Amino acid sequence: MNKVELREQLTALHQELPRNGLVTWTSGNISARDGDAMLIKPSGVTFEDLTPESMVRTDLHARRLEGTLSASSDAATHAYIYRHLPHVGGIVHTHSPYATAWAANAREIPCVLTAMADEFGGPIPCGGFALIGGEEIGAEVVRVLKGHRSPAIILKNHGVFTIGPSPRAALKAAVMCEDVARTVFLAHQLGNVQPLAQEHIDSLYDRYTNVYGQR
Amino acid sequence: MNKVELREQLTALHQELPRNGLVTWTSGNISARDGDAMLIKPSGVTFEDLTPESMVRTDLHARRLEGTLSASSDAATHAYIYRHLPHVGGIVHTHSPYATAWAANAREIPCVLTAMADEFGGPIPCGGFALIGGEEIGAEVVRVLKGHRSPAIILKNHGVFTIGPSPRAALKAAVMCEDVARTVFLAHQLGNVQPLAQEHIDSLYDRYTNVYGQR
Amino acid sequence: MNKVELREQLTALHQELPRNGLVTWTSGNISARDGDAMLIKPSGVTFEDLTPESMVRTDLHARRLEGTLSASSDAATHAYIYRHLPHVGGIVHTHSPYATAWAANAREIPCVLTAMADEFGGPIPCGGFALIGGEEIGAEVVRVLKGHRSPAIILKNHGVFTIGPSPRAALKAAVMCEDVARTVFLAHQLGNVQPLAQEHIDSLYDRYTNVYGQR
Amino acid sequence: MNKVELREQLTALHQELPRNGLVTWTSGNISARDGDAMLIKPSGVTFEDLTPESMVRTDLHARRLEGTLSASSDAATHAYIYRHLPHVGGIVHTHSPYATAWAANAREIPCVLTAMADEFGGPIPCGGFALIGGEEIGAEVVRVLKGHRSPAIILKNHGVFTIGPSPRAALKAAVMCEDVARTVFLAHQLGNVQPLAQEHIDSLYDRYTNVYGQR
Numbered sequence: 001m002n003k004v005e006l007r008e009q010l011t012a013l014h015q016e017l018p019r020n021g022l023v024t025w026t027s028g029n030i031s032a033r034d035g036d037a038m039l040i041k042p043s044g045v046t047f048e049d050l051t052p053e054s055m056v057r058t059d060l061h062a063r064r065l066e067g068t069l070s071a072s073s074d075a076a077t078h079a080y081i082y083r084h085l086p087h088v089g090g091i092v093h094t095h096s097p098y099a100t101a102w103a104a105n106a107r108e109i110p111c112v113l114t115a116m117a118d119e120f121g122g123p124i125p126c127g128g129f130a131l132i133g134g135e136e137i138g139a140e141v142v143r144v145l146k147g148h149r150s151p152a153i154i155l156k157n158h159g160v161f162t163i164g165p166s167p168r169a170a171l172k173a174a175v176m177c178e179d180v181a182r183t184v185f186l187a188h189q190l191g192n193v194q195p196l197a198q199e200h201i202d203s204l205y206d207r208y209t210n211v212y213g214q215r
Numbered sequence: 216m217n218k219v220e221l222r223e224q225l226t227a228l229h230q231e232l233p234r235n236g237l238v239t240w241t242s243g244n245i246s247a248r249d250g251d252a253m254l255i256k257p258s259g260v261t262f263e264d265l266t267p268e269s270m271v272r273t274d275l276h277a278r279r280l281e282g283t284l285s286a287s288s289d290a291a292t293h294a295y296i297y298r299h300l301p302h303v304g305g306i307v308h309t310h311s312p313y314a315t316a317w318a319a320n321a322r323e324i325p326c327v328l329t330a331m332a333d334e335f336g337g338p339i340p341c342g343g344f345a346l347i348g349g350e351e352i353g354a355e356v357v358r359v360l361k362g363h364r365s366p367a368i369i370l371k372n373h374g375v376f377t378i379g380p381s382p383r384a385a386l387k388a389a390v391m392c393e394d395v396a397r398t399v400f401l402a403h404q405l406g407n408v409q410p411l412a413q414e415h416i417d418s419l420y421d422r423y424t425n426v427y428g429q430r
Numbered sequence: 431m432n433k434v435e436l437r438e439q440l441t442a443l444h445q446e447l448p449r450n451g452l453v454t455w456t457s458g459n460i461s462a463r464d465g466d467a468m469l470i471k472p473s474g475v476t477f478e479d480l481t482p483e484s485m486v487r488t489d490l491h492a493r494r495l496e497g498t499l500s501a502s503s504d505a506a507t508h509a510y511i512y513r514h515l516p517h518v519g520g521i522v523h524t525h526s527p528y529a530t531a532w533a534a535n536a537r538e539i540p541c542v543l544t545a546m547a548d549e550f551g552g553p554i555p556c557g558g559f560a561l562i563g564g565e566e567i568g569a570e571v572v573r574v575l576k577g578h579r580s581p582a583i584i585l586k587n588h589g590v591f592t593i594g595p596s597p598r599a600a601l602k603a604a605v606m607c608e609d610v611a612r613t614v615f616l617a618h619q620l621g622n623v624q625p626l627a628q629e630h631i632d633s634l635y636d637r638y639t640n641v642y643g644q645r
Numbered sequence: 646m647n648k649v650e651l652r653e654q655l656t657a658l659h660q661e662l663p664r665n666g667l668v669t670w671t672s673g674n675i676s677a678r679d680g681d682a683m684l685i686k687p688s689g690v691t692f693e694d695l696t697p698e699s700m701v702r703t704d705l706h707a708r709r710l711e712g713t714l715s716a717s718s719d720a721a722t723h724a725y726i727y728r729h730l731p732h733v734g735g736i737v738h739t740h741s742p743y744a745t746a747w748a749a750n751a752r753e754i755p756c757v758l759t760a761m762a763d764e765f766g767g768p769i770p771c772g773g774f775a776l777i778g779g780e781e782i783g784a785e786v787v788r789v790l791k792g793h794r795s796p797a798i799i800l801k802n803h804g805v806f807t808i809g810p811s812p813r814a815a816l817k818a819a820v821m822c823e824d825v826a827r828t829v830f831l832a833h834q835l836g837n838v839q840p841l842a843q844e845h846i847d848s849l850y851d852r853y854t855n856v857y858g859q860r
Contacts, residue, residue: 024824044858101831114373158759179239186316213259329588394454401531409536428474544803609669616746643689
């Protein structure tokens with residue numbers, strides 16, 4: 001994919017955030033690793049106003065390389081993750097409502113659905129509270145997700161970060177994270193959620209990772 | 216309906232799954248019996264990318280007969296159901312959120328709405344846990360639904376299967392299943408759900424089956 | 431409004447039912463008084479397939495006068511209401527989820543919102559259980575709504591009927607009924623709903639009825 | 646912005662109310678300060694029927710200056726706010742469901758999300774009950790919001806008012822208010838919401854106010 005195509009893809013993927021109910025107004029953003037740099041949403045711009053040219057290119061310390069707009073205020077977090085997790089090619093950040101409700105309880109989302117075992121390989125972990133502005137949030141994301149099966153983390157009182165080999169994979173994780181956060185929330189309200197056995201979780205995760213989809 | 220029309224119809228019916236909020240990303244699928252074989256969604260393809268040609272034709276042991284894509288990973292379940300329930304012409308599988316919340320509680324959806332008595336003739340039963348991969352899920356669906364009034368079953372910690380004489384009828388059951396799962400969930404939250412008398416359920420089911428709609 | 435316009439309006443109003451999330455699949459219907467007769471949705475037809483010509487004209491005992499399709503299975507209820515409440519020009523019936531959740535608890539929706547005092551003048555009453563098929567449902571609607579401020583009633587384990595001087599007014603009541611049913615449901619979940627004083631309800635209802643809107 | 650543009654903008658902003666799920670039928674309205682006067686939605690007109698010409702111009706005692714339609718029945722409230730809060734350039738009023746659910750409990754929305762600290766600088770306060778018709782509601786809004794960080798207030802048993810330097814800023818506050826009202830509601834249902842430390846709230850609010858977005 002060339003530079004122009006990457007900008008176009010990133011812009012198109014951003015439209016999936018409001019379409020899937022993951023964001024409100026200008027919150028939420030997606031980035032793509034681009035060689036030694038990254039592309040990310042500009043700060044405070046509405047999703048319908050995004051264009052391929054408006055995407056901001058920064059180095060992996062979030063210093064702007066190209067563009068006239070300021071990068072997302074989450075750029076330092078994205079950059080930190082790319083620096084410390086070399087297999088990550090795309091990152092999504094949202095405050096999607098059900099996942100964030102679990103985060104406001106500082107509570108991991110328990111793995112009680114086969115679809116969750118497939119996609120996340122277990123619970124979606126909840127990281128501690130970290131303030132925006134420096135590298136605190138990125139450090140917490142990396143600390144928890146490094147070596148973890150789950151491509152998603154919720155952060156206490158904050159929201160969701162998802163990672164993937166590509167921005168599209170990270171987007172899928174963000175969409176599925178909210179989906180299971182909602183279903184497990186609803187299940188919890190009914191009062192008697194049944195656990196999934198660890199061996200079943202392992203078996204489902206293995207199968208989904210190795211068999212599902214087109215080869 | 217000829218072969219081309221069946222593929223077109225199956226593709227169009229798949230669009231109803233996201234439209235009715237029953238699926239997320241690539242999850243969920245519909246199949247149609249096609250003589251001694253069946254047509255089913257390809258695995259891991261998004262709903263907007265489906266075309267009539269992309270539908271996979273398999274025999275009733277889920278072995279591909281036509282097409283270049285892999286069939287849905289649920290194909291073995293669909294095939295098992297067609298083999299064991301000869302009146303079934305279409306099957307729908309989803310992880311629709313409210314129905315799946317009941318399933319995560321391993322709890323049947325109680326019949327407390329006249330619309331539910333009409334369509335399901337009683338509670339929507341909950342089957343036991345079964346792993347994907349072989350015929351376990353299909354066997355559980357057939358064990359529970361054979362001779363049952365309900366065209367829908369929820370499976371513990373998993374999701375929904377619905378059956379019907381046609382794919383469209385199975386789709387209707389999937390849409391109505393989520394609808395009543397939601398309303399009964401909400402009713403349950405209010406804390407004092409009133410039962411429907413069995414004689415009223417029987418009377419409503421009989422009337423809906425024999426009088427409703429166009430003759 | 432001539433006969434053609436009435437059929438067109440009734441068809442257009444039906445599209446508002448799915449648009450406002452009040453119906454699923456073919457459930458729900460609207461009727462309009464038409465002189466000594468009424469026009470009503472045909473039974474079991476999806477909303478997108480409705481045409482002005484498909485609307486069924488019946489007398490006020492629900493016997494078909496014009497059209498080739500069968501009238502809604504709720505036609506006898508609508509007809510009964512028109513016969514007994516001469517000021518009613520339009521009727522809407524839905525199973526909208528939040529209102530029906532209250533109905534499954536056989537519990538009136540308490541008037542705890544100024545918008546509800548405006549529109550309904552107090553709680554939305556809940557009628558007793560009645561079986562479809564004869565005049566039982568219509569009789570229960572008339573018994574409760576005759577002389578009542580509320581243009582909406584919920585029926586135990588069933589759903590909603592709303593009335594109005596026109597089909598559009600009845601539709602507005604159906605939309606607002608679901609809206610307040612949802613907000614009061616949510617308020618109830620927070621655990622400490624505050625009552626509205628009867629004098630405030632009376633004052634709001636009086637003002638809304640006599641001052642609101644264009645003269 | 647000239648007079649025509651202001652009318653066009655106000656009309657366009659009104660379309661965001663149903664699009665963001667904040668209003669039902671004709672409820673809800675937006676106004677814009679226009680010199681010594683204000684422009685506001687006409688009373689009882691549906692959002693799709695609004696045109697730039699239909700917006701009503703009144704003085705800051707809600708007396709009509711231009712237009713043939715009656716102004717919103719909330720005009721006196723808007724006018725009062727403009728008179729008493731000179732920095733306010735736009736006002737939004739809704740009965741959005743989650744925020745109104747908190748209002749029906751006479752309960753402020755606690756600040757337990759970083760996004761809420763950003764936008765509101767603390768809890769969203771709940772004002773006392775006030776009847777429509779005179780200046781009571783406006784007086785309550787001004788009493789609570791004057792000098793308050795939050796641009797949003799919920800009013801007991803009623804709904805939401807938001808203010809901003811422009812109508813668009815007030816709209817953003819209304820959208821974000823419902824968003825956080827929903828997430829905090831969901832968090833509350835899980836039963837163990839974690840507080841945000843006041844120092845973190847202060848730090849987040851300061852950063853968002855001074856660093857976020859484009860300079």
